[in-house]
Amino acid sequence: MTTKPKKESNVSKAKSNERAVIVTTAHRGVFFGYADNTDGDAIKLRAARLCVYWSADMKGFMGLASSGPSKDCKIGPPADITLRAITAVVEVTNPEAVTRWEQSPWR
Numbered sequence: 822m823t824t825k826p827k828k829e830s831n832v833s834k835a836k837s838n839e840r841a842v843i844v845t846t847a848h849r850g851v852f853f854g855y856a857d858n859t860d861g862d863a864i865k866l867r868a869a870r871l872c873v874y875w876s877a878d879m880k881g882f883m884g885l886a887s888s889g890p891s892k893d894c895k896i897g898p899p900a901d902i903t904l905r906a907i908t909a910v911v912e913v914t915n916p917e918a919v920t921r922w923e924q925s926p927w928r
Contacts, residue, residue, distance in 0.1 A: 839867065841913035841922070843886045847906035851875070851882050853922045854902070859910045863903050870922060871897040886911040889921025896925035 839855040844864055846852075854866030872885060876893035879885055890896050913919055 841919045843911040845909040863905045865903050868899040869902045886913045889918035890925045
């Protein structure tokens with residue numbers, strides 16, 4: 822009996838040297854995702870999620886890095902992306918914040 826191979830997700834799998842980051846762009850984009858290299862003019866993010874709206878309780882975009890999005894934020898679905906015109910890269914070191922980003926549905 823043969824088994825069918827499992828289909829790959831649209832979002833590529835994690836790499837061991839990746840870290841969770843928030844990247845902002847000159848076009849006012851705020852993205853969460855996983856990057857292994859944040860140097861240069863372009864940054865590739867795996868499983869990137871766009872923050873379309875963050876609520877006042879976040880206290881700015883760096884609040885998204887420290888605590889993750891709240892229930893009132895609007896977070897898009899994940900996709901692999903290359904970002905250009907980078908203005909900031911913020912490390913997301915709080916595991917709870919990472920979990921909130923990964924589990925944030927559109928509201």
